[in-house]
Amino acid sequence: RQLPQVPARALGVSVTTEEIRQELDAILAPCPIQWQTPGARLLRLKNRYHNPAELGPDRWLGLLGIMTARPIDGPMMLVSFGTATTVDTIDDHETFLGGVIFPGVSMMQSSLGAGTARLPVAPMPAQVWPSFPQNTQAAIAAGIVAAQTGGVIRQWQQVTEHVGRAPLVFVTGGARAAIMPELQARIDSFSVDMGFGTIPLIESESPVLDGLRALAQHSTDA
Numbered sequence: 001r002q003l004p005q006v007p008a009r010a011l012g013v014s015v016t017t018e019e020i021r022q023e024l025d026a027i028l029a030p031c032p033i034q035w036q037t038p039g040a041r042l043l044r045l046k047n048r049y050h051n052p053a054e055l056g057p058d059r060w061l062g063l064l065g066i067m068t069a070r071p072i073d074g075p076m077m078l079v080s081f082g083t084a085t086t087v088d089t090i091d092d093h094e095t096f097l098g099g100v101i102f103p104g105v106s107m108m109q110s111s112l113g114a115g116t117a118r119l120p121v122a123p124m125p126a127q128v129w130p131s132f133p134q135n136t137q138a139a140i141a142a143g144i145v146a147a148q149t150g151g152v153i154r155q156w157q158q159v160t161e162h163v164g165r166a167p168l169v170f171v172t173g174g175a176r177a178a179i180m181p182e183l184q185a186r187i188d189s190f191s192v193d194m195g196f197g198t199i200p201l202i203e204s205e206s207p208v209l210d211g212l213r214a215l216a217q218h219s220t221d222a
Contacts, residue, residue, distance in 0.1 A: 007031045011212045013057045036061060036215070043068070043218055046095040058208050059088055063096055065210030066170045075163045078207060079152050079183075081105060081173035087155045091163055102151050105175035108144045124178035128185050141178075148179045153186055166196040172204045 012033040014021050025033055038052045038060040045064050049055045059080075066078050067090055076090045081104060088099030103111065105124060113121045122140035129142035152169075159167045169187065171180060180201060188198045204210070 009034060011036060011216055013061050013208055013212060015056050015058050036212070043214065044094045045090070046093075048095055048097055056086075059086055059099065060096075061211030061215070062172070062207035063088055063090055063211070064214055065207035065212075066090075066204055067094060068214040069204070069207075069210055072168060074165055075159050075167035077152075077155060077159060077167045077169045078204070079169060079171050079173075079176075080207075081148070081171070081175040081179055083107060085148060085151065085173075085175075087152055089155065089159050089167065091159075092165065097159075097162075100151060100155060102147075104173075105144055105148060105178060108147065109140075112140060124175075126177045126181055128181045145179055145182045149183045149186055152183055153190065156187060157190065160194065160196075166191055166194070166199055168202060169199065170202045170204045170207065172207050176203070 007028075008031065010028055010031055010033045012021075012024070012035045014024075014035060021033075021035060036057050038047060038049070038055040038057055040047050040052055042060065042064055045060075045067055047055065047060070059078075062078050062080065066076055073092070075092050078086075078088045078090075080086045083104050083106065084101050085104045086099055086101050089097045091097055109121050109124070112119045119140060120137060122137040122144075124141050124144065129138065129145055133139040133142045156167065156169065171183075180203075184201050187201070191197060191199050
């Protein structure tokens with residue numbers, strides 16, 4: 001309402017309830033929101049999901065965001081450390097191969113606290129953890145970091161073997177700071193052993209919004 005011109009349309013991504021989407025529709029009325037749903041293709045990005053509509057639109061638009069953020073010739077991974085952790089891959093032909101989803105950092109913390117009698121919710125400072133933590137809070141934090149890092153490394157290895165090239169890794173999400181030091185150390189170790197050299201992680205603050213921006217810029221009525 002404060003813009004010099006009234007927007008003619010809006011692009012939206014939502015993984016929440018239909019009720020909240022309807023509330024947002026009402027707030028922006030009469031400007032219609034075009035809610036994005038995954039399909040077989042979006043601009044240059046192709047989708048190999050068996051049922052494209054089943055894919056989360058945030059994952060789909062996030063992949064478009066990293067793919068269009070810079071000219072890159074090669075495979076890419078987008079790792080999102082949110083409520084859930086998602087690890088998605090684009091191959092060197094701009095095709096989304098698929099991905100994995102597992103509980104995020106906060107879910108692992110809370111599940112240990114709720115499901116056990118005496119384990120605390122451990123703080124998660126950003127650091128590389130020792131191999132043998134010697135207090136309970138460090139053991140919990142290191143275990144969570146190990147689980148998160150292991151899931152990402154597993155996918156990194158799968159991509160490298162499938163494509164024959166080491167993927168660039170884009171990292172987003174509010175819980176990423178706690179994982180990145182360990183993840184960077186492990187990826188560097190594997191990458192150097194495989195002859196690819198070190199591969200710096202690339203932080204992406206808002207890949208979903210970057211994807212929406214790319215879509216808006218390429219729309220015929222933008």
